[in-house]
Amino acid sequence: MSLVQTLFYMMSFIALASAAFVAATKNLVRSIFMFFITLFALAGLYVLALADFVAITQIVIYVGGILVLILFAFMLSGKETLDAIAQQRNKFISIKKIPAFLLAGLFLIVLLNMIFKVDADNLTWIKRAVTVKNEILPNSSMTENIGINLMTKYLLPFEAISILLMIALIGSAHLSRKGERQ
């Protein structure tokens, strides 16, 4: 087995094991810190797939932003509330969980379908891209490529997302404003 394969299996194992821990543990704060390991292993997998820009963005946004905000919410909610949640008795199968099971099951079917149907080694669009030299090599620079594509081919989705973010920003600023005195 080559080094790349070893690394791939190692990081996939870490990602899966830590994700299982996140889902199974009762200690919510620990599960958040474990989620950090999951995200890091995923970032490693992105690097192996030559998507280093995506890997670093994942760390900036999820680890530096979202995880810290989730932890903030935990720390503001106090130990008693968290203990109460941890002590809740949970049966594995219950009425409340049916929608979740349904969604997860359907998604699993879709994924399995994909895996068995797709012949990953000879996809037509990949072959076409290789013949017209429209591919990214290990030593080519990702950032320029992403920048040019965002400003040309994907300009409309890019602008739509920026407007969405703007709306969220204005909305949160409005919500956090002090109410006027009646």
Place this chain on the structure above:
Amino acid sequence: MNFYITYFIIAIGLFSFSALFALFGVYAERKVSAFIQDRLGPTETGKYGTLQTFADILKMLQKELITPAAADKMLFILAPAIIFIAVYLGFAALPWAPGLVPAKLNLGLYYIFAIISIETLGILMAGWGSNNKYSILGAMRSAAQIISYEIPAGFALISVVMIAQTLNLQDIAAQQGILSPEKIKFSGFWDVSSTGGIFAWNIFRAPHLLIAFVIYFIASLAESNRAPFDIPEAESELVAGFHTEYTGLRFALVFLAEYSMMFLVSMVGVILFLGAWNTPLPNIGMVQLATWTTGTTWGILWIIVKTLALVGVQMWIRWTLPRFRVDQLMALCWKVLTPLAFACMLISGVWRLWLM
């Protein structure tokens, strides 16, 4: 397999460098603070107290590692390691001299920015794991401060990147001296590609980058939790903030991280704004000062001198200015630094389009 050994040697070298710097930094901090407050500082251990920090670290190595009974043991033990590793990983992408860089990443700057943000998580881990109200207050203050100040710092960095057109730290460094592959102009009008020296540094390439540098420097003080932004460990209110419960080697690790962070943010500032490993001496006619003082050894010397000067300024500020209140801290970040950083970014775009 030979290059794997090189990797290990480089990693160990960077670690021992940060440890040595922490030893030196603590001593310098005590001497600088003593000078500013008109005291003597450490004098007893060794000549002029030079062995004081060695004595301190010996004491810390011998101390018992106390874990509070009510602490979340896993998080408590892991936190100092994560705080330090986050800073230590950042050193991997920093260039030291022409052609001398541990990891040649074409996303170097972005990588450092990402890695630094992991430190917040370690601090929150320490605060929560200690199960102490002072620790948790300190950790929350620290996280709030770091994620707020990342925004002006990020935009100040982007305004440089827009001028330099690359995220590769080695390329940004090379653009600021006589080795530059492209034409450099001193504030947009005077061609200094062959003159080099201090005139080719990024802060002089475009005048607004001077403002961006000040914004970055202020934000970097906040990100390394140094005074006047040290409310996370405000001694008068919070005992010692997030590291209240740590003893011995773990406490030493937290301190090592703080000093390494000071060096890291200063070095990033030097690379982006103050000419990295380029010499400050320009070529004047026949006197080719810049050509004589550019090279691997000179590069290492210049970058260390400049970084230590910035670290010195950090210490000077710490012992001169009083601590900010939380609301003042946030007002400074959101109402002053962030709009200014945005303005810098805008000017950078215009500058790149019309003046370069």
